[in-house]
């Protein structure tokens with residue numbers, strides 16, 4: 001069994017963060033493990049509070065996993081402060097996992113901040129040189145590239161700017177635009193446009209977490225970058241399409257759509 005580790009925040013309502021990552025790892029046939037960076041009191045409508053785990057406890061969780069278990073791939077989610085980003089990067093440099101997918105989480109679907117301001121420069125300095133793939137959404141790609149993104153041309157341009165910052169592969173996700181759900185993948189081989197139909201649904205809580213974890217699992221399985229992202233994009237589209245209502249706001253996606261129908265009933 002391939003093993004994937006998520007280093008991310010906890011979403012008590014189960015739709016995003018560590019909880020989404022573990023479900024996506026399982027659904028994509030890998031064994032999931034978690035290092036919790038922050039305990040977020042959140043639900044489908046809002047973030048009530050953010051309680052960051054002390055850096056030493058994050059470091060100890062990473063040590064606990066790596067000293068005992070071979071990790072095939074790592075996914076990075078919410079790294080809320082420059083200090084946490086730096087500490088996690090140092091540990092990754094120590095243990096050198098061969099695959100690192102980084103979702104540079106800044107804001108929740110509800111619009112609430114999940115990261116202190118001013119973390120982009122630390123991310124750029126410490127994480128960009130070591131990550132295999134960076135998966136910013138539109139506001140994150142704007143913050144990183146400094147470019148305002150209003151359309152697909154801007155997405156592609158932002159992806160190229162971020163590649164020039166030394167990231168090996170970049171996926172700029174277009175969930176926040178209108179029209180088809182279009183993402184741009186930039187690899188050393190070139191730029192790939194990945195388009196799926198936009199599902200008319202409010203149930204998008206945890207889409208970014210789920211997509212990046214599915215990609216991580218696919219890369220752990222040995223897929224090349226384009227195949228791993230394409231398969232994960234199809235997975236997230238179907239998981240949104242087959243989502244069921246969990247709360248009063250943006251419900252989560254259906255990670256296990258082979259097992260639960262649109263009402264959440266076991267098939």
Ligand SMILES: Nc1ncnc2c1ncn2[C@@H]1O[C@H](COP(=O)(O)OP(=O)(O)O)[C@@H](O)[C@H]1O
Pocket residue numbers: 136137138173174175176181182183196197198199200201204206207208209211233236237240
């Ligand atoms: N309504 C939707 N229908 C289909 N795909 C979507 C929809 N909303 C987002 N996506 C896709 O979900 C993935 C996550 O994107 P996005 O929502 O932009 O990330 P984040 O959750 O980090 O804000 C992307 O592949 C995006 O194209």
Ligand SMILES: Cc1ncc(COP(=O)(O)O)c(N)n1
Pocket residue numbers: 008009010011016017018040042077078105107108109114204205206207208209210
């Ligand atoms: C703990 C935590 N991490 C990340 C997200 C972002 O979720 P999304 O995938 O919807 O951008 C979240 N809402 N909570």
